[in-house]
Amino acid sequence: MTGPRAPVVVAIHVAPATRLPMRAVDRVEAEAGKGLVGDRYHGTRHRHVTLQSATQLAEAAERLGAPVDPALTRRNVTVSHGEMPTAPGVRLRLGTALLEVVRVAAPCRLLDDTLGPGAQDALRRRAGTVCRVLESGTIRTSDELVTL
Numbered sequence: 001m002t003g004p005r006a007p008v009v010v011a012i013h014v015a016p017a018t019r020l021p022m023r024a025v026d027r028v029e030a031e032a033g034k035g036l037v038g039d040r041y042h043g044t045r046h047r048h049v050t051l052q053s054a055t056q057l058a059e060a061a062e063r064l065g066a067p068v069d070p071a072l073t074r075r076n077v078t079v080s081h082g083e084m085p086t087a088p089g090v091r092l093r094l095g096t097a098l099l100e101v102v103r104v105a106a107p108c109r110l111l112d113d114t115l116g117p118g119a120q121d122a123l124r125r126r127a128g129t130v131c132r133v134l135e136s137g138t139i140r141t142s143d144e145l146v147t148l
Contacts, residue, residue, distance in 0.1 A: 006144040007079035009094070010054060011070045014039040022071040027140040030097035030133045036076055046102045049094075050075040051084050051145070052128030064115065064122040072114045075105065075128050079145050084129040093146040096137030102130045 013022035035048030107123035
């Protein structure tokens with residue numbers, strides 16, 4: 001008998017600058033102390049990678065009454081299911097990268113413009129997690145998310 005399966009990466013998105021559209025990629029390099037290579041937050045102090053769950057996006061879509069496109073939430077990595085860990089200090093293995101939870105990713109008002117009125121509220125407590133990269137590695141679609 002096996003336990004519940006680990007969430008797997010179903011989408012990776014990066015944007016080279018703040019207001020530019022997110023671009024889907026199959027893999028990305030996570031650089032320790034810097035973030036995702038090619039992403040707008042690369043080189044920031046703590047906001048290296050943002051994670052979200054397809055389960056929580058489905059809950060938000062139900063509340064919103066419309067689909068929630070993972071790219072439009074502006075999060076970097078979407079996993080197949082489950083709830084994202086939000087307690088600061090929790091460590092996660094994603095691909096070959098080691099991440100540490102910094103804080104909950106709060107939804108911003110701009111989501112009402114991109115996803116529709118009420119999106120910010122629908123994503124409250126469902127908008128994912130902000131992490132920093134502790135050990136460099138590659139993150140690919142189909143990689144498991146393991147809470148350590």
